[in-house]
Amino acid sequence: GQSLEQPSEVTAVEGAIVQINCTYQTSGFYGLSWYQQHDGGAPTFLSYNALDGLEETGRFSSFLSRSDSYGYLLLQELQMKDSASYFCAVLSRMDSSYKLIFGSGTRLLVRP
């Protein structure tokens, strides 16, 4: 089967750095995505890693280690508007179809 694990909640201070981890178990792994969702809003895409290493996009970076079935999202220079839920999602290929399976999400609270 497939499973993803990420912490349910993280709290950090404005201006700080926070890392949200994600471990996964899946067959047919293709890549790991991260999505942000504000309360009452729709998920929005943040990043995607198909290869090992770090991808940087502005204040956000995402890391993947395929051998460890592990990834993380790094948020730097935290702002109040970063308070949201963050979902890791595994893109996997089974037969000839692709599926995006989401984790349960990590609620990030940024304090002043």
Place this chain on the structure above:
Amino acid sequence: DSGVTQTPKHLITATGQRVTLRCSPRSGDLSVYWYQQSLDQGLQFLIQYYNGEERAKGNILERFSAQQFPDLHSELNLSSLELGDSALYFCASTLGQGVDNEQFFGPGTRLTVL
């Protein structure tokens, strides 16, 4: 604005009833995905359509069905509704069959079953 539209925004109905949720993908996108998000839960993938054909199936109940029409809009039909079906239902779209890792989500339909 992702370019994906969903109607209605809110829906309140009673147990045992049937409802239809509608989704229009971004212009040019051929794939539509349906997700269910219950309170404090992650996104549960329900089903994917690509260019009118069912492409992948997730945790979709037998009481639920979907289809994608020639103009590429999609409808999710939920029947014999139960209290536990109360959730946010999102649709998302991509250009291709799913290798596209970035899915564009609509604003969602909030379904309340009383």
